[in-house]
Amino acid sequence: MKRIPLSLLAAATVAGAVASTFSGSGRPNEESTFVTRIPPGYRDWRLISVAHEEGDLHTFAAVLGNDVAIKAYREGKLPFPDGAIIAALHYRHVPSEENNRVFGRSQSFVAGPPTNVQFMVKDSKRYASTGGWGFGHFQQGKPGDEAMMQTCFPCHAQIRARDLVFTRYAPPPQSSEGK
């Protein structure tokens, strides 16, 4: 779900993946290692959490899940069941001049222009060679190229204890102790 530093490109050695792409019908629609179609309706999915990457990225992420993913998160169910899909909506992390004027200081950052949207689609058979997850990356609606897509799995594979998923679920604030 994360964009990955270029240094990790060298580690991109996803071999032998033979899975097919996600399709709305649940059937493969073409041969591909990766997710090549945007899952419909993802902008309406529920919130998993938020994230912010600095380094060379300067991105804000809103991480959303379909109903299967949200249910698994809330029940603490690992590995995620087939049908779970996680979406990371990425935007530039930019200062908000209009907010800062009101606050009287530079403190406010908001989601700037959208940059890309990424998906993890769980299908333990179709994507067996990449930990049961199909990875997708779309910029201006177009899938990422082969070289970029091959960086996803080696990085996510390092989060084995949470079924290759970086993002933890953000609980509702009133249910916690807060501080």
Next chain:
Amino acid sequence: MKRIPLSLLAAATVAGAVASTFSGSGRPNEESTFVTRIPPGYRDWRLISVAHEEGDLHTFAAVLGNDVAIKAYREGKLPFPDGAIIAALHYRHVPSEENNRVFGRSQSFVAGPPTNVQFMVKDSKRYASTGGWGFGHFQQGKPGDEAMMQTCFPCHAQIRARDLVFTRYAPPPQSSEGK
């Protein structure tokens, strides 16, 4: 929807507000200027956008809207209609050591412990004296005190052109040009 710097406390002069609190039935349940009950089900609402405040706050926000609010945002409808509710879920903005280990550099920030949840509830009659919006702030499930709550409206009132709402809607990344 934003937490407000203490310097703005001095500007807290919300006079004469006579509105009542939000209730699930839509009827006032007690006399109050502010929202004193957490709207049910808000954690399932759809995403408006994300935000990040530095200065003295170091907070991450996920801003969600109920169906009325999301529809108004998508249609660009201002002022927001009665029934719209906007929720800002706040968390500590903290570095993620586990992510940084994978990335091999310090670049990743995630939602840490929840801090508070804030609401704006649109009811143009009930909250007529505060621009038609009732403001709510809850920490550990308990409403903010009178002094804190009186800081909300004067700050939001400076965003008159967008009906007192700071947060802009984050479009789905594939619909934009990206970059």
